[in-house]
Amino acid sequence: MILVLDLCYRRDSLSRYEFVAPIAGIVRRAGVPCTVRHYTEVRDTDLEEAKRIVLCGTALKDNRFASSPEAFGWIRRIRRPILGICAGMQVLSRTFGGTVEPGCEIGMIPIRRIADDPLFDGKETFEGYALHRNAIHLPETFRVLAVSEGGIQAMRHPVLPLYGVMFHPEVRNEWVVERFLTLPLLFPTGGEEE
């Protein structure tokens, strides 16, 4: 089961159609069972049962998730591959000591890969859909995988399978989510997570 986390301003919000349903749709079309939860309602059993976790984006003006860092305390202890999208990337970054600062991009932007990683294999440059008011300063432990003129567009933990993308892959880059679902992502102790 893939756990798709809704980071929008409240449970079952109007934004859910826009930022959560398209991601859940990609997962389901890939033939993978999917559970959607709001970030305030994540249960231990959801985390235990999840093979991988996707943290979805939010509306441009929606920063409410950032006021509840305790709701994401599980990220440091759970041993599951995580893909954070936009707001999800900001959560991932903050969890590992990164910071967020104003940085707005809206619309299709050119993105350039600057480091090798299986998630971006064969994609040197591509156009991505940006919709964010904040950019991130990388946590010390992470490395940059891709950039745009506006800043960091993709990051990864150097050891753990924890990814963040600032662009929205549900728009014209569904392959990012599909690859995240299928790549053999390993934890350092050797065993694959599934």
Place this chain on the structure above:
Amino acid sequence: MQLGALVSGGKDSLFACYRAMQKEHVACLITVVSENLESYMFHTPNVRLVELQAEAAALPLVQVETGGEKEAELADLKRAIEIAQEEHGIEGIVSGAILSVYQATRIQRICHGLDLWCFNPLWHADPEAYMEDLIAAGFSARIAGVYSYPFDASWLGRCIDAQALSELKGIAKKHRITLTGEGGEYETFVLDAPFFKKRIEILSAEKTYCNYNGLYRIGEARLVVK
């Protein structure tokens, strides 16, 4: 949250408005009437009848005119949204964008500039599920314009019901067009919606058609009890 719904008269914008009503409060409808039949942003057939839709829904309407030049019309859209902010205290906008990055990006930028929330509840929706939801919810939408092969004149004025949807699915699959018409293959006009207090009855309409390009222009219409 008080929202203004951007409506064109067609099914997507009014279904987005319907979804918004289920989660937030829609304070007004907003429409931009374009003189340009090939407007990049604003669909045009029967757009003047949005006034009747607003009356049917018992909602105030903010309406502005635009010449329809590619980017200048965005200034007119911004003006309409500002009027809605001032007159109805809206805190956000809801639009019926499904796949159009061009449309969504421009609305997002305007909302960002005005510090408003922006909602696109049909964004990347599954087309079949959306069209089925539209019919199941009780929307009555007529085809108001066709702009591509293989739509013949018989489609003009046709109601999107289960039979029409079944045929549209076949056409979309065979001819690789969007099922929802968002690629500009066809346009619709909504006569009834679950949130309408009255429905619109067409008294007269005119069809023009040539080479897979046609319009269903509603001449006279009135509100009747549902």
